[in-house]
Amino acid sequence: MDYRQLFSDDEVRQEFLDRFDEIAASAAGLSGFEGMDGGVTVDRAAEAVERMAQGDWVSGDSGLEAIIERFTRPVHLVQRSTFRLPPDGLPTSAHVTARLERARRPLERAIPSVGRIDLRNHRMQWAGTGWMVGPRLAVTNRHVAELFAKQAQSGAGAGFAFKQSWAGKAVRAELDWYQEHQQPEESRFRVTEVVWIEPDGSHDVALLRISATDEDGAKPPTPIELDTSGARTGRWVGVIGYPARDSRADAGDQQRIFDGVYDCKRLAGGMLTAVQDKDVVHHDATTLGGNSGSAVIDLDSGGAVALHFAGVAGQRNVAVHAAAVARIVHAHGR
Structure with missing residues (x-):
């Protein structure tokens, strides 16, 4: 996760600190948070957040990193083609939730x-x-x-x-x-x-x-429009796909974020964090191996801005920009 990008958002940073006691109390004793050991205080968290925002943070406090990721980048369940927060009761950023809520209509167009x-x-x-x-x-x-x-x-x-x-x-x-x-x-x-x-x-x-129809004679879903306007860092996105249990990722982290539920449709909110070149973008939504091929939806345009293809645990996710996808569709989609 790019903590510098995350805590460049003043609203998220302040909300995290204002609600830290609530977050820490809810997380205590849950799988994946053992690294806290009761020793993470709001003062210690404030110092860490400041260093993260400045880019001076050295990864190593697994407990603090765990609660930051769970609070700021939750993974939503998708049921009946709409989305809701996971039912585990853990605190989630109201600012992040509100951003997804404002994009509910375009996301619900893309989900099916x-x-x-x-x-x-x-x-x-x-x-x-x-x-x-x-x-x-x-x-x-x-x-x-x-x-x-x-x-x-x-x-x-x-x-x-x-x-x-x-x-x-x-x-x-x-x-x-x-x-x-x-x-x-x-x-x-x-x-x-x-x-x-x-x-x-x-x-x-x-x-x-x-095929032209499914087993019951229904027609295929509507295509998702490709947003080829150009990826820009700081844009909010929603990643729609099917995360699977991943042996390459930390087992405790997976249990904490996904509540032991895998192989089904999910929505993960995040931001575009970098443009590697004109055809590759990075994002910080939470994903696992089954997310390969996921749609990365721009929350403002409602179009697919990228095709997710890989992730580096604790660092970044990588996706093919929609402009490259559009060129391939044009050349070979006949």
Whole structure:
């Protein structure tokens, strides 16, 4: 997490300090907060926050870092295509919550168009996240698509083919636009074609064609508009996807933030923290491995400003800017 960016927001910084006793009392004894050991005082927190805002903070106080992340970057449950705070009762920044609430309508337009990529005839139940960018056209990451598809052999016709299972059966992929916590509804669309996979060394992007209707005859969700206007640091975003339990991330942190609930649709608020070059952006929303392929929605425009593809624990998340996604869709989406 980029603490300097986070605490450059005076409202968030002051709210954290004003409510620190409440936050610390709620966190005491919960999994993932053991590093506090009852020794984090408001004075100590104020000193740390000031150093974070100035960029002088040296990471190492796991308890303080844990409560900062949980307070300022909670992960919302998505149910019936809307979102709500997790039911754990831990304090959450009213300022951050209000920012998401102001964008509720555009977020609720985007949520139904983000789905989980489920697999059949495969050792994995599902592969990652995908979302609509055109009629019957979904986008995900190259490293997600390569779990079930590969470059077709020369002369085989189509450019990409589905892999074979160990039993010789073709792997199948489907997009389910629900997979929400404690909700039984499904809306499964078969992936009929792997349209394009960007080559290694290029952007982590792939395009999938889905069926014209789902198993019940319903049509695909509406495409999410790509916001190609140019990423700017400090912009608020919402990341919509399917975080999965991740062996690379701290187990206590995962339990604390996700309440032990994984593999279902979530919304994580955050900010764009850097532009690496014109086609790659960083953000600080809370994600896990299953978020690969998530839609990064600009809370002001309501459009997708990026395609999430990776994260470095405790540091940053990385996404392909929508302008690059748009170029790939234009070139290969036919």
